[in-house]
Amino acid sequence: MATAHLGDRLARLRRLADLTQEGLAERSGVSADVVRKLEQHRTHSARLPTLHALAKGLGVELTALLGDPPGVPSSGDADPPQLVAVRRAIVPPLFAPPVEPTGVEQLSLPLLRAELADGWTLYHAADFGRLMEVLPGIIGDARLLAAVGNADQRASGQAALGKALQLGGHLAIRLGKTDLALSALERANTAAEQSSDALLGPMVSNSVAWAYQRQARLDDARNLAVHAADVVERKHTGTAQGVRVWGGLLMSAATTYARSDDYATAKAMMLEAERAAGRLARLPPPVDGKLVSVFSRSSVRIERVRLAVQHERPEEALALARGIRLSRDTPSSWRTWLLLDVARAHADTGDAAGAVRALQGLRRVAPGWMRHHTLAVAVVTDLWNGPTRPPGLRRLAEFLGVAN
Numbered sequence: 001m002a003t004a005h006l007g008d009r010l011a012r013l014r015r016l017a018d019l020t021q022e023g024l025a026e027r028s029g030v031s032a033d034v035v036r037k038l039e040q041h042r043t044h045s046a047r048l049p050t051l052h053a054l055a056k057g058l059g060v061e062l063t064a065l066l067g068d069p070p071g072v073p074s075s076g077d078a079d080p081p082q083l084v085a086v087r088r089a090i091v092p093p094l095f096a097p098p099v100e101p102t103g104v105e106q107l108s109l110p111l112l113r114a115e116l117a118d119g120w121t122l123y124h125a126a127d128f129g130r131l132m133e134v135l136p137g138i139i140g141d142a143r144l145l146a147a148v149g150n151a152d153q154r155a156s157g158q159a160a161l162g163k164a165l166q167l168g169g170h171l172a173i174r175l176g177k178t179d180l181a182l183s184a185l186e187r188a189n190t191a192a193e194q195s196s197d198a199l200l201g202p203m204v205s206n207s208v209a210w211a212y213q214r215q216a217r218l219d220d221a222r223n224l225a226v227h228a229a230d231v232v233e234r235k236h237t238g239t240a241q242g243v244r245v246w247g248g249l250l251m252s253a254a255t256t257y258a259r260s261d262d263y264a265t266a267k268a269m270m271l272e273a274e275r276a277a278g279r280l281a282r283l284p285p286p287v288d289g290k291l292v293s294v295f296s297r298s299s300v301r302i303e304r305v306r307l308a309v310q311h312e313r314p315e316e317a318l319a320l321a322r323g324i325r326l327s328r329d330t331p332s333s334w335r336t337w338l339l340l341d342v343a344r345a346h347a348d349t350g351d352a353a354g355a356v357r358a359l360q361g362l363r364r365v366a367p368g369w370m371r372h373h374t375l376a377v378a379v380v381t382d383l384w385n386g387p388t389r390p391p392g393l394r395r396l397a398e399f400l401g402v403a404n
Contacts, residue, residue, distance in 0.1 A: 011039045021039065128171060138167075154194075185208045205249070244286070247300070370400070
């Protein structure tokens, strides 16, 4: 559960690994005092590089420390039928006889691409329940189009299949199913190799790098993002699609450097990405923008705010946030992250009232997301246990179940 304290999860995993607090500190390169403060509930959150180091020392995925992702809270029960259907669509039954294609006459590539765009909209709106319902059909339709027609038609179908499987990978990551995510992304990469979209492979690489970050495989994530960015930069940065894919990979690499505690390199790469985003205004926009990487001046600045907060630079984060002009295509999920990061930055500077205002905004736009997000619970808990309780805090604490 998201309401479980980080320190309780840390202590349980440390005992399972048969480590003392000092032993975990030595193995992870984190001070024993940090481990003690977390386990004794004297602090409710930690810098992301610290969490990566602890996860590596414990030999677990980062999600084991962070708790349930803001998708579906875990109950310990078997996967719900909707997720079973998604899993079956991503990984069809082995050794099953081939299915005769039916309904091809009702399918068209433009219709499928519109369904894909709607699916990505559901994903960015964190409507994971609805996405689980429609995604198996989208993947099935894409498989069908990838198998029929002439060579060019099949290549276009493979491109759609790759995007559908990439969406499945992203959904699986949000649901905490990173192994399923990597299976989906491996299949998406195979489709990309047979597709007509030269940028699809690098986009899938970006998704794989994100999955590796969730597994605390930071070196693998960084190497993959940097390599894919180099490929795109050499061949495809003359179009808006290419710039967006390249910029997204650059942001991914920067995030990995930041999580490895190299903030200087991360900041330099983010500044380069921000300059690249400025070029988009001079280029014709992509035809299907929702099927290309989320990359714009807004997204770069939002990510810079996040990295500054995670590296205990709250004043820098708030200054960056004040300069953000959100573009129309900024996904709602990025807006919610920004509100949460601004709340934490206000809390870190001692401005409890400012933190509450940001959290109230977050509750208005994404109540379900907020209820299941570990960081949101941690920030409200810190405020509730702080020296002052500004107006509105009690309702937030009661909403998240942390009020005494």
